[in-house]
Amino acid sequence: MDDPLNGNHTRLILPALCWSRYRPDFYAVTTDLSVAGLRFRAASIPGLGETLTCSLRHAGTLEVLVVHCNKAAFVARVTRADVAIPVMVRRLLDLAEDQDSDPTPRRVHPRFVPDRPDILVTTASGVQVPGRLINVSASGAALQVDIRLEPGMQITLGRTPATVARRFEDGIGAAFLEPLARENIGPHVSL
Template identity: 25%
Template sequence: MLNDDPLTQRTTRPLRVYQQMPRFQRVKVSVLGRYMLADRREFPCQVLEMSPGDAVMIAPVAGQVGERVIAYLDSLGRVEGEIIELIDGGFKASLSASPRKRDKLAAQLTWLANKDLLGLPEDRRHERVVPDNRHSTVVLDDGRRYNCKIIDISLSGAAVELAVRPTIGTPCTLGRMRAKIVRHFQDGVGVEFTSAQEMINVVQQNLRVN
């Protein structure tokens, strides 16, 4: 016999979805965008918290638990998923994505969460992107070598996840790019390339480690 009580349906469905989802830690963000419900109606929205697996959105029309939703978010692009819980003024949604998409989204969220610590919004001279190959190495002038992960890069610099914090101004090599340490933040460092590259695909190629 089907349960026709909407309150029971609303509280049991999200638990089932959460059990099937990988666990991700949300970060606080403020990202504007638009979303489309299953009936193709579109509305503006604001994301307050997000992880590679779910998001908390302020939305004028919440939709229904279990309803498919597609969103186009500033700085993050297209994401899609399912509404798993209704909240005051919006909803929580699980996100459907391939492992590669989740990895890219994690890097984008890391950037958004750390951009104030990096102090880069006003300093950006070139657009920053997340490279396809995020794994690289940082080599200091004294020969010490550290594995790292690229958060994002531009023609003039990069933000990298790094276990150590070399002194600001320290020369280094990121992949095959000569650079220097210019900033510290919670999970890594910001580097500035010695000479800016003309094309971003050249930068990405040089970051690859054979």
């Protein structure tokens, strides 16, 4: 039998506990969903045409009909749910969308530990304090400073204008007002 999910499918990873009147409980994990149904990976594979009850974490309980199976996975079509099927489909699609979004900011530029980490930090009011660079990229730097600098403050790192982007326990993350030229980036960086 051809795999019914070779077309458009949406990635969805949810743990599930499945059972039926004729089989003991077993664990499975959804891998994706499509118009054909939900695909599950499991160590115990039910038979084609078997009806199961599956409790999916964060989604609810479903009654499903197995429409495709192979050695490691099976596809099941939802026949009944603890809510209306269109509501369940929307819930599953929302969960898939939540899983697809990546709230973790990604670094655009590589970070380097400078050969000369000591730097002079100057605030907009002219106060100068020594700092110690932790790392530097084309777009900013992380550094240790002994005074409290608030996010949004304008500062100068050496001769490079920047804004305090975030604070952490012993220092700050600063974003340069203008990215550094690629040839100026590396352990030899001079701000």
